[in-house]
Amino acid sequence: IVIGFPLAVWAAARLGADAVVATLVAIVLLFLADWIFKFEAVLPIMTPVLLIGGMVSGIFTPTEAAVAASIWALFLGFVWYRTLNFRMFTKVSMETIETTAVVLFIVAAASIFGWLLTATRVTDMVTTWVLSFTDKPWVFLLLVNLLLLFVGCFLEPTAAILIAVPVLMPAVLQLGIDPVHFGLVVVLNLMIGLLHPPMGIVLFVLARVANLSLERTTMAILPWLVPLLASLVLLTYVPEISLWLPRQFYK
Numbered sequence: 001i002v003i004g005f006p007l008a009v010w011a012a013a014r015l016g017a018d019a020v021v022a023t024l025v026a027i028v029l030l031f032l033a034d035w036i037f038k039f040e041a042v043l044p045i046m047t048p049v050l051l052i053g054g055m056v057s058g059i060f061t062p063t064e065a066a067v068a069a070s071i072w073a074l075f076l077g078f079v080w081y082r083t084l085n086f087r088m089f090t091k092v093s094m095e096t097i098e099t100t101a102v103v104l105f106i107v108a109a110a111s112i113f114g115w116l117l118t119a120t121r122v123t124d125m126v127t128t129w130v131l132s133f134t135d136k137p138w139v140f141l142l143l144v145n146l147l148l149l150f151v152g153c154f155l156e157p158t159a160a161i162l163i164a165v166p167v168l169m170p171a172v173l174q175l176g177i178d179p180v181h182f183g184l185v186v187v188l189n190l191m192i193g194l195l196h197p198p199m200g201i202v203l204f205v206l207a208r209v210a211n212l213s214l215e216r217t218t219m220a221i222l223p224w225l226v227p228l229l230a231s232l233v234l235l236t237y238v239p240e241i242s243l244w245l246p247r248q249f250y251k
Helices: 004-014 019-037 042-056 062-080 086-119 122-133 137-154 157-174 179-195 201-210 214-237 240-249
Strands: none
Touching (some): 086 157, 137 179, 157 179, 214 240
């Protein structure tokens, strides 16, 4: 159902139906199917489908997508499944406010730090040092991967990007590495860092949600790191994986 939903909307749009109307009809049919067959998790799993589908189809912007996802989750919790009450909603809201405030303070401090690095020309010194150490892009990317996997264990991705990218970007351009390729390498590194033992932030979230110890959660995560790291190696050293689609758009 999760796969068929976007495919049905896409097929209807290809046949001439309005994308918004097709989406609304598909959502109504989805609720009807859930009511008849009593699915356990289809509607919650549809959240990322609605997010990505809404942005790709132009129904809403990324910022509006966050609001749409929140409204969808509140509707499911309060109205459809009735598993959410006002007391739980208040508690979750306060936890969200605290988490968001912490992240924004980190982002603010990282922005100031990034400005100081640029103003004091630290980025130029780093570029000079890197180029004196190696002029081979593959060696530089290997070092970047190791650095970002380590940084990603301790820093929130937005803060890590604001701190690391201004420092590394001049060297990236000097070595002739495509910025789009480098950007995807950075993002994948930081996403893996969130799961990477011993201090990946997502590890603590998963342990709390699953009510497991950090050690058991880490052991469960380890097998999944193998395909993630393999994907990172492929993305790093086969640039066409990340550049093929953008090049098709600019043809």
